[in-house]
Amino acid sequence: xxxxxxxxxxxxxxxxxxxxxxxxxxxxxxxxxxxxxxxxxxxxxxxxxxxxxxxxxxxxxxxxxxxxxxxxxxxxxxxxxxxxxxxxxxxxxxxxxxxxxxxxxxxxxxxxxxxxxxxxxxxxxxxxxxxxxxxxxxxxxxxxxxxxxxxxxxxxxxxxxxxxxxxxxxxxxxxxxxxxxxxxxxxxxxxxxxxxxxxxxxxxxxxxxxxxxxxxxxxxxxxxxxxxxxxxxxxxxxxxxxxxxxxxxxxxxx
Amino acid sequence: xxxxxxxxxxxxxxxxxxxxxxxxxxxxxxxxxxxxxxxxxxxxxxxxxxxxxxxxxxxxxxxxxxxxxxxxxxxxxxxxxxxxxxxxxxxxxxxxxxxxxxxxxxxxxxxxxxxxxxxxxxxxxxxxxxxxxxxxxxxxxxxxxxxxxxxxxxxxxxxxxxxxxxxxxxxxxxxxxxxxxxxxxxxxxxxxxxxxxxxxxxxxxxxxxxxxxxxxxxxxxxxxxxxxxxxxxxxxxxxxxxxxxxxxxxxxxxxxxxxxxxxxxxxxxxxxxxxxxxxxxxxxxxxxxxxxxxxxxxxxxxxxxxxxxxxxxxxxxxxxxxxxxxxxxxxxxxxxxxx
Numbered sequence: 128x129x130x131x132x133x134x135x136x137x138x139x140x141x142x143x144x145x146x147x148x149x150x151x152x153x154x155x156x157x158x159x160x161x162x163x164x165x166x167x168x169x170x171x172x173x174x175x176x177x178x179x180x181x182x183x184x185x186x187x188x189x190x191x192x193x194x195x196x197x198x199x200x201x202x203x204x205x206x207x208x209x210x211x212x213x214x215x216x217x218x219x220x221x222x223x224x225x226x227x228x229x230x231x232x233x234x235x236x237x238x239x240x241x242x243x244x245x246x247x248x249x250x251x252x253x254x255x256x257x258x259x260x261x262x263x264x265x266x267x268x269x270x271x272x273x274x275x276x277x278x279x280x281x282x283x284x285x286x287x288x289x290x291x292x293x294x295x296x297x298x299x300x301x302x303x304x305x306x307x308x309x310x311x312x313x314x315x316x317x318x319x320x321x322x323x324x325x326x327x328x329x330x331x332x333x334x335x336x337x338x339x340x341x342x343x344x345x346x347x348x349x350x351x352x353x354x355x356x357x358x359x360x361x362x363x364x365x366x367x368x369x370x371x372x373x374x375x376x377x378x379x380x381x
Numbered sequence: 382x383x384x385x386x387x388x389x390x391x392x393x394x395x396x397x398x399x400x401x402x403x404x405x406x407x408x409x410x411x412x413x414x415x416x417x418x419x420x421x422x423x424x425x426x427x428x429x430x431x432x433x434x435x436x437x438x439x440x441x442x443x444x445x446x447x448x449x450x451x452x453x454x455x456x457x458x459x460x461x462x463x464x465x466x467x468x469x470x471x472x473x474x475x476x477x478x479x480x481x482x483x484x485x486x487x488x489x490x491x492x493x494x495x496x497x498x499x500x501x502x503x504x505x506x507x508x509x510x511x512x513x514x515x516x517x518x519x520x521x522x523x524x525x526x527x528x529x530x531x532x533x534x535x536x537x538x539x540x541x542x543x544x545x546x547x548x549x550x551x552x553x554x555x556x557x558x559x560x561x562x563x564x565x566x567x568x569x570x571x572x573x574x575x576x577x578x579x580x581x582x583x584x585x586x587x588x589x590x591x592x593x594x595x596x597x598x599x600x601x602x603x604x605x606x607x608x609x610x611x612x613x614x615x616x617x618x619x620x621x622x623x624x625x626x627x628x629x630x631x632x633x634x635x636x637x638x639x640x641x642x643x644x645x646x647x648x649x650x651x652x653x654x655x656x657x658x659x660x661x662x663x664x665x666x667x668x669x670x671x672x673x674x675x676x677x678x679x680x681x682x683x684x685x686x687x688x689x690x691x692x693x694x695x696x697x698x699x700x701x702x703x704x705x706x707x708x709x710x711x712x713x714x715x716x717x718x719x720x
Contacts, residue, residue, distance in 0.1 A: 135483070380434075
């Protein structure tokens with residue numbers, strides 16, 4: 128049975144921690160914005176193969192950068208279980224009369240919130256540079272994709288956290304997991320430009336569908352229909368989260 | 382009904398047996414002390430009773446629920462203060478308490494009042510809205526005790542509650558724990574390797590060494606069980622003279638082998654410990670025997686047995702001999718075993 132109070136209070140904790148850590152707020156925005164700015168301006172005039180004529184590169188890039196900010200934040204939200212273990216707080220949660228599912232839901236809710244806050248900040252900044260935000264409906268669709276991506280990668284973070292015994296391997300995860308997933312997803316260029324053998328990995332990357340879906344909603348130029356993207360993404364997210372929850376349950380607390 | 386009932390509880394990590402078939406009980410309203418050197422298995426025992434790790438074998442009932450089977454009920458009915466802090470440093474003291482109250486399902490209406498009450502008990506009202514990251518070690522420990530009490534548990538676990546605190550803070554924490562006892566039916570189980578702590582706080586003490594309980598009783602009874610007084614002599618002399626003296630003492634005073642202990646030291650002054658009934662009367666006799674055997678008595682001390690002596694008696698070694706070294710080794714080892 129899900130304990131909603133526990134989900135709420137764990138969500139509240141994550142959100143408070145995020146908002147209190149100024150460096151995290153700034154840091155999490157800085158990199159996506161730099162990518163957006165330098166790549167967007169640098170490739171502005173160029174015709175990128177596979178990007179359809181009507182869409183400029185900046186319009187093509189923005190959904191990719193949103194996906195990037197979400198994958199970083201949510202993976203870290205999942206892996207942050209390791210920090211809780213390191214600083215002891217995990218024990219406080221684990222001896223509480225709260226089922227593990229609620230604990231994981233609280234963390235997912237917290238991670239989704241930070242992802243939404245970040246994505247919204249990027250969108251607002253992008254709007255100033257001339258990006259057309261679209262109506263209420265498209266914002267709702269975009270949020271849905273952002274949440275679905277966040278859920279999938281928080282789950283992936285949990286999987287890694289439950290397999291690692293300390294925070295030493297954290298940078299390794301960033302470099303060897305997050306970056307490849309980001310590059311494979313077609314955030315920066317159409318994956319149709321990749322050689323076939325590499326494209327196979329793109330299709331195995333949940334972020335590919337997240338970004339394609341965002342692109343479909345935001346610019347109307349995507350490989351698949353947004354609805355199909357969403358279905359694939361949800362399927363990925365479900366499998367990953369269930370695996371993550373299972374491994375989290377099995378992992379050592381002390 | 383008993384607050385805790387443990388029988389044959391065992392925990393193995395790989396080939397290391399951390400806790401070896403221990404059995405004990407804790408009465409309702411009792412303060413029970415688990416006393417032992419670092420690495421003796423105290424924390425592992427607590428972690429099992431608090432449902433954080435599963436026992437390898439054995440049975441334990443905590444606050445009327447069986448661990449491993451009714452973990453949810455156990456969790457709801459216990460409070461616990463771990464050895465290392467388990468607070469969220471990025472939240473304030475009050476927020477930590479609030480989070481705890483919500484996790485334990487306290488009604489919104491009573492949370493505020495409960496927080497006020499526990500803050501008052503630990504005298505942290507003034508610092509409640511500071512981030513816990515800025516708290517001192519003593520303040521953190523006090524906040525954790527407060528947090529452990531918020532949901533009115535039936536059993537409170539305190540794992541080394543004063544480890545690493547200065548003498549003054551330790552005193553204060555002792556007073557809080559004492560005051561809990563007057564509150565009613567709360568049972569407290571505390572682990573410590575400080576003799577004075579167990580002596581001062583615990584109604585009954587279990588001495589645990591190498592994962593086994595070697596003695597359980599009230600501190601007074603444990604001390605009494607050694608029989609009489611402890612005469613501690615600092616002596617100089619030859620090997621032969623020592624042997625002569627020990628032989629004489631055995632002959633004239635009739636002490637058991639385990640009650641007579643000779644410890645060599647590097648300074649050349651050796652230490653002879655004699656546990657004997659009516660120590661005051663025996664001292665003149667012992668000194669005159671020493672003189673006759675050619676043993677020089679440099680100084681002497683008579684005291685009634687302390688828990689320190691009890692520990693020495695049951696385990697054959699001093700509790701302080703295994704310093705942080707042994708403890709760290711043990712922890713490291715256990716950590717490695719789990720990977």
